[in-house]
Amino acid sequence: MKEAHPVNFDEIIDRKNTNSMKWDNVKAVYQNDDLWPMWVADMDFRAPDPVLKALDDVTKHGVFGYHHPPHSLRQAIRDWASRRFGWEIKPEALTFTPGVVPAIHHLINAYTDEGDGIIIQTPVYHPFFALLQSNRRTLLENRLVEGEDGKYKIDVDDLETHMKNGAKMIILCNPHNPVGRVWSESELAKIAELCTRYDVTVISDEIHADLILQGNHTPLAKLEEAKNLQVATCMAPSKTFNLASLQLSYVIFNDEEMQKKLEQQMKQNFMGIGNPYASAAAEAAYRHGEPWLEALLDYVQGNVNYVNERLQKEMPSIGFAKPEATYLLWLDFRKLELTQDDLQDWLRKEGKIALNDGHMFGKAGSGFARMNVAAPREHIVEGLNRLKTAYDKKVNI
Template identity: 45%
Template sequence: MVDFDKYIDRRNTQSLKWDGMKAVFGKDDLLPMWVADMDFSPPEAVLGALKKRVEHGVFGYTIATDSTREAMIDWLKNRHGWDVSPEWILFSPGVIPSIRMAIQTFTEPGDKVLLQSPVYTPFFQMIERNDRIVCNSQLLLKHNRYEIDFADFEEKLKTGVKLFLLSSPHNPAGRVWTKDELSEMARLCQKHGVLMAADEIHADLVALPYKHIPLAALDHSIADMTLSFMAPSKTFNLAGLQASFMVIPNAELRKKMAAAQARDGVSMLNTFGQVAMEAAYRHGKSWLDAAMAYIRGNIELVKEEITRNLPELTVIEPEGTYLVWIDCRRLGLSDAELKKRLLEKGKLALNVGDAYGPGGEGFVRMNVACPRDIVQEGLNRLKAALT
């Protein structure tokens, strides 16, 4: 039986979330509910596989085996109904390095790359730091649910966009895109000859009745122009092991990405990352189901407490991820004021919305993948900060 209520002290473990607060927020006396990793131990099967590998005692260069690919392929088939061929898979140390390689491989300096804000901050960073131009089709918030402005989306595509970065499920808004939404985005990108790169790192973290649909699983023509980036890191709390993978059905696109990997020297997986990845995909289903049920309980607690104690705030219902996007705009505070109150009055480390681009102003992102007592304490601190 998994005990998600168990508190695991992560201080002094080189944890970015806990030990990195001073560098990021200027304070280290905060409750961290910011960076997107869990405060839960991964599945026992993963820990067992890692211990066995440690006991072997030699940690030389590691190759990806058929067994690892088979575990991933079975997972994608069983969890998402997606049939993936082994040759479509390339390994990577992370989704962000994969996005960076895609930008460098399929665009030139000065080219436009499309995204949909408010969106995961590294999308902006990877575009700008590689001397490309951010082209933004901002999402529309209607009745507390984000929608795509398809007219604006197509107008932006017409401006010479070369690559579209999709966040699916969406971070930070928690939207799980429907088949119709995905199909229309793909249709417009096909119409205007725009390659699609889908960050699907939160694919497994979807609450019923919603269902994640891999973009490339829609049909063969869409798969032919899609790069899919996935990982077990969010799903099973393995981010520090730096193991992810790309699914690229188009042989020519895959060849170009493999060449980019060879050029950068990043095609080999971390030994422990590979061991953990295979064990998680083979044996992690029951753990994940239990984790998602627990996280859903945390989300319900957030909704109830904010409705009761902070009625000026609105929770954007998360359909996926373990991140809660909270609308604080009715408080009338700037993002700087919001951040100051959180840090000084609440002693609470959250991500403030302006970091996610236009449309994120006045929001905060709360990570609730932690024991319920910590969620409750975070809500108490949020109330102290904002009332």
């Protein structure tokens, strides 16, 4: 582990009136302006200093003509993958995309046809549902199974049944949003083995790969069991370094033909990528942002521990398993015995906090809500104080 970086994550940075989705869209989504925002998956922290400096340099240059991401960015990504995941990739084996969601859209279109069955593991990141629906693919739901410790596991028998019945693709989420699992090597090996056996193409959405709190991230494509498998691995600096609005991500391939197909698909749809700010920020982050990231992970873990302690002591009917990755907490409100609509109403009206509705992640999210803790501690304290007020009215009367 690198030495801690002197970043003041406690600093409150006012994001109101900056066109921030998290802060300025609350009213549009929740019909209420005074909710405490703990929803959209970005952070209330400033990006690492080297990133800010790189962005300044682009501004100072002042010429914003057409741009393509440089080879040095590919090399920085290769070095990052090698250092962080022990994964050796070739700089040419990656294709830049303006976001992971658009990448998945094009990957689906490059390798499957209308009507084809695609597996997703629910509860899961909500745009996966929309991507399947808008592309008229058949959703095959492989529900995750909750362990007694609140830790979710994969229902391997159900997964195999979908594959036996002709699934063409699986969209994996590793680490998993919203349940916070970092899939282990053995779990991934099993998936890879099944996908190879039944000829199922894998989109592995690994956008949260750098936000590991416990254990290590294993890219599925790195495994020996995946060597004959078609895998497109989606990664980005956007979650890691809080650069989502710069819209840069990439897909890593272990198969050249597969990469060509995606690039053809993107070309046919006139989709390119070329923003000098995004390239400069990403390269600076991957080359110089590691100490900042280590400090961030410590801070986020502190927030997770804080939430855990307060829930256990003051709100024991709200269930919670510490995530192995991400800054997103999957809170279990089922003991309050509210319908999903009533739960959302209660969080808004009594709690005055904006959390993501569990149903956004599929029916498997019934009784849950997702809380974002990538913010200064003071922000988390306020959110929990609000939740406690609502809880006391409902439970401790």
